Amino acid sequence: MSRARTLVRDTGERWRRWAWRLAGYAVFLGAWQGVSTFLVEGFVVPPPRAILTEMGGIVASGQVWIHFGATLRTIAIGFAVAYALGAAAGMLMGRSRWWEAFLSDWVLATLTTPGLIFALVAAMIFGLGPAGPVAAVIVTSFSYVAVNVVEGVKAVPHELVDMARAFGRGPAPVVRHIYLPFLAPYLFTAVRYGFSIAWKIATLSEVIVGTAGIGFMMRQKFQEFSMTGFLAWVLLFFAFALFLERVVVQRGMRRVLRWRVTAAVR
């Protein structure tokens, strides 16, 4: 197939996907408006327009930066620590069956335990303030990173490592040019799942013990029974998570994994 025809087909495909995505939003918002207008009182399920106005107010007042800043700080610190620990544990478990025996039950335990439990334990240990949410984020997202890295390390193509050894390349170039590029998709998946867990736990912890942050604001709006305010924060949170996924994670993945895409279109 010619390059021009492939381009036209890809462009058409992209437009069709966007059309379906917009249709999804339109149907969802229409249903929401319908429920708000005909089925329940507006203060229980406020119409989309009211939520949008509230979101605009939150942005204009500058509150959004204060509380997103607080939550992002919690996530950045917690997830960075979890990622470093999880990647190290995953490397050890993937390369040594002794380390796997040592760590695997603990990783499995943290993976299967509901995040709420860690949020509550952290709240009891650290009390009010930012330390509890950070600790809860570390414990819960650690295992998601570790599990993905273990799988990647176990699947590293040893024939490539042998090739490098046969040509006299030492451990440092093997890690840089074979392990890291091969593990890139696993590391991205770890970021994706670990980060989504980190968001949830950070917000949950802030609902319980936060003194600032998105979760803290949700708790405040819940106590005021302001469904409009509550949903406005929820949607701001959703918009930000979507931005991170679509713009930061997916673009990063495309960039790092472009060799796969190029090879697939030959």
Add this chain to the structure above:
Amino acid sequence: MAGVRVRELRKEFPGGDPPVVAIEDISFTVDGQEFVSVVGPSGCGKSTLLNILSGIDTATRGQVDITQNGRPARLGYVFQSARLLPWRSVLDNLLFVQPARGPADRERCRRYLDMVRLGHTAGQYPGQLSGGMQQRVGIARAFSIEPDLLLMDEPFSHLDAITARSLRRELHDLWQETRKTVLFVTHDVSEAVELSTRILMLAPGGRLVADLPVRLPFPRDPAADEVALARADLLRRFESLDLLAG
């Protein structure tokens, strides 16, 4: 040119009782500029032998001495599959192994890509090439470090007959041009007769059962009578040893 001296080399794999013997106390030498094929049926320790020579694997006992004018020789390796890094371009795959030769030299790498007629693919990823083209990149990679000794492990066994034949010709031309010392592992008797100056016959259990010079002029046409006779003679030797039965 590099010389290879192998003395009483033995490789056992633990786990069985007694342990599985992959190579049984073999000794041989390869002199500079020779093209030596190691021929034998599957599982007779051919690849294990190359892995030990290249340092990928270790011997249970015995001595391996590969030197070039008194210093350790530089080794190039062509594997059964191309073993290219799929996330690096063709040229970058050659550059990856250059520290074995010295500072990375893009021009030298391009020259060897041109020699296998793949200069135009330098910027492409391996996944964009056919299996035969990938194997040619593997050959160019091994030659690009200008090795003293070239180890080749059934490099054409995964390719279709037509591509394999064309690559054999290319390899022969490259060898004629560079006169590298080559140790070539194959289970294909015809291939060994077509390419080699000497053939080492390996039997199951890793026993070296014959060391035969091939005194036929190059280039060798696989369909020519003298090549067919040499091939038949070699096959008869294998049959007399009852090596092909299993």
